[in-house]
Amino acid sequence: MSLFFIVALPFFGALLPGLMNSAGRSACAGVTFTVSLAAFFGLLTNLPSVLAGEMVTARVDWMPSLGLNFTLMLDGLGFFFAFLILGIGLLIIAYARHYLSRSDNMGEFFTYLLLFQGAMVGIVLSDNILLLLVFWELTSLSSFLLIGYWKHLPEGRQGARMALAVTGMGGLAMIGGMLILGQIAGSYDLSVILQNRDLIQADPLYVPALILILLGCFTKSAQFPFHFWLPHAMAAPTPVSAYLHSATMVKAGIFLMARMWPVLSGTPEWFMIVTTAGLVTMVLGAVIALFKHDLKALLAFSTVSHLGLITMLLGTGTAFGAMAAVFHILNHATFKAALFMSAGIIDHEAHTRDIRRLGGLRTLMPVTFVIATLAALSMAGIPLLNGFLSKEMMLEETTHTVSFGAPWLVPVMATVGSLFSAAYCFRLIGHVFLGPVRDDYPARPHDPGAGMWLPPAILVVLVVVIGIAPFLAEPFVKLVTASLLGIEGEVPKAYFKIWHGLVPALFMSIIATVGGLLVLAIFHPALRVWETTPRPEAKVIFEAIVETAAHLARRLILGLHNGAFTRYAVIGSIAIIAAGFHAWSTGTVAAPTRAPQAAGPVPTAGWLMLVVATVGLVVMHRNRFLSLILIGIVGLMVSIGFVFLSAPDLAMTQFTVEVVTIILLLLALNFLPKRTPVESSVLRRVRDAGVAVAGGLATFGLAYHYLLRGAVTAPISEFHLANSYKGGGGTNVVNVILVDFRGFDTYGEIIVLGIAALLIYALTETLLNGPVRARLLNREPDEVRAGDMHPMMMVVLTRVIMPVVLMVGFYIFLRGHNEPGGGFIAGLIVSIAVVMQYMASGFAWTSARLKYPYHGVIGAGVLVAGFTGIGSWFVGKPFLTSDFTYVRIPPFEKFELATAALFDLGVFLSVVGAVMLSLESFSRLARRAQVPDSEHPMDIDPSREDPAIEGAGSIREGV
Amino acid sequence: MEMLVASAIGIMTAGGIYLVLRLRTFPVILGISLLTYAVNVFLFASGRLTIGAPPVLRDSMSSYTDPLPQALVLTAIVIxxxxxxxxxxxxxxxxxxxxxxxxxxxxxxxxxxAEGKS
Structure with a gap:
């Protein structure tokens, strides 16, 4: 199966559990299991190639310009991890089916689980480090959802937040490290990076890259000093703990260290950082684990300790250490998942996982006892179980490792770690299962159904089989080690066997086991000492840091962002003016190249009107109706200026937009106060005037400057002018640019316009459904109402004029390609025709005659334009390639048919829909506020004898 | 002519900024509208000022005004x-x-x- 499918299956499969939720819990788990199983089999189909030492790859270029490609590869190491993720995933799914109670939303759980699974598989199969980072972050997010699955538990939420904060920060650091690495190697493909060891290690940026990447690995794999999040993540449901914290998420950091091993390891920096962190984590985790009373907390710290062990082995930088690490990853995944599931069983059946309240479960839960004991003994490193083998290899490796110049340091530390490790394993067995049967369990413990004990049992079988017959696992481990070491490394010859003779490792093992038993014997006095020693509490420190950071952020943000819009506007204006002034004063100014054109009396008169209206608007802005009229004059003058300056299309657009804008503002002003009160001090007004004058002078200077100078390079519009008729089939170049040359821009713009209109509609709906509704209903009009709401003269006039206006709109639309006009302008004209009906005959009357809702009109417009664009695909041309032809149908003249006209139709429809939807939304507010208007278009109508209401039921809301 | 257009842009900008700095919504909206006019005319003027040569192809004409700023401003007006x-x-x-x-x-x-603190 293609690698793409293996990665994609869990992601797509994640949609299914939610859908199957109502089909029952078994169906939900079943479909999840099937998805995982399919991915698992897909992985297995690639096994022969992997065994043959080939590298399976799959590649799709995603963003080649960024070096980000969807490249997957499968080698021994990737196969090993993917096998663990999918294989243990299957067991976890089966287990979770029986673990989750009826009140848990199973679909949600399995959706998160599959998302997580897909992200994990993505990490281990990525061949591109940027892609790997994407999956890396996805695991952080999906694990956040999984850990916080029990949203009602504060511990769950806190634990999830802490895990996300720590691993997310590590992920950020790692992005930096990976980018540096990619820059050094010149490629973001792992296969390339892995072959550039010397280049990378010689680079001065090697150490920063190493530290950043290790930060990512250490946070993810809970290495000291980032180990504290893992125990808090135990608030998750046990299947999550078993999955994330035995086999998968915490192994992601380990995986990455292993993956990067060929290029990053072997330097003193790598050795110092990785070995030390691993060693400290291993000992610290083991000691803390011994004194934990919560079964899952004990296992969590033991996981921390074992991850430290693996990290330390990778840190040694030797081939034997790497092989031991691989073997221990396998062994740890088997026994730790089994132990977590056993802990879950105990919690599920005894309703507690506090070790102090347990004991004597041996006879009550014999099956669980066998499973947990075998797994725990393996973890303790007892012979004939798999944990023993890899622990021996680890101890063997430490005897050759010299740290801080002391050959005894690492072996002694490793022995101490193993000693405590053995001690907590024995405690787990001794204090939970052995001892007398008690009579105060919160619930009567008993063995669960096979659905719950079978998954851990399968793992324990593996524990025993590998432990007794290590040669079975040997070829596989060596294969994985070979791919970990890369092309240059050589797999050690050492055989996996139980008896190596009287080697130092054996004595260290014996010391650890015997010492572990001794520690357990003095456990209670030791516990008292432990409890009286003060220790730094990681959670308190973490929360203090978070609180401090939040406090600083709040002070910074509230100081800068205090909700005073005017302040931002002042700061923004001054900053822009200052930047412009700086550019002006430091740049060079060329001499004018264009002679100023003389201005006749008419333009001067128009200019004067514009200036007077603007100044009047500023001076008299407190009278809001007057200011509306004045701004109308400004808009009118701007339109006339467009006509004068050879821009007929602009003039028509500006003019029609002006009409609808004023109507819109009038509709709003209906509700707003009619006067603006005097609030700002004189000083403040002087300040604002100063800023305004400075801004005005700046734009004046800039505009005047370039109006007198020609373009520096030939404008691209020369191309448009030259090709408008030949290529676009139209003589109105502006329209051809809109619907043809820059059609994609226009397409985006009509979509934006549609979104704006829908936003207005949505806001109106929200207002009308909220408390504003009541306020509107009780609102008293603040102006005297006109007695004649729908004057007969106006009704008659608008009806007569309607077809004429529509005809004009139609004409403007049709001629748009060759003469000033087009979809935008026609759309505005038609909108005005409709608005006139609303104004004259009333909302209800017009809405009742409305055939299509405006949303639909917008949608149709965007679709028509879009399908016109897509149409060019069918002839093998890019999106929105236009075509035209001339046809002649007697008796008409020859005329042109262009696909651009179809596109313009889309523009037309979108504009009509958007403008009408906006205005209609405003009117709906007004309708709520006042007495519903009568169904009759005219208040006084001589032809209507009977004032009875007719057909009231047929009136529809205009939505 | 250039002087008139440039000064109109400047005056509309100044009026727009002053109104944007007012304290109530309605004058601020009017100010934004004024600024919109100013910006549109400014962009339009970047094609330089030409009188009597609209970009509609005619056999009798040899030079036209720059159509591209017009097309961009047209959509800007609608948006x-x-x-x-x-x-x-x-x-x-x-x-x-x-x-x-x-x-x-x-x-x-x-x-x-209280809401801000929680």
């Missing part, structure tokens, strides 16, 4: 209508919801402060 409508709606919604048409956040009451 600015959409934007104005949204801003007006937001301002109106805020006024209807709180009976207050200030653009700046007003000094918060006790409830608001």
């Amino acid at each position: 600015s209508f959409g934007m104005t409508a949204v801003v007006v709606m937001i301002g109106l919604g805020a006024f209807l919801g709180s009976n207050d048409d200030h653009v700046d956040d007003q000094p918060t009451g006790l409830e608001d402060q």
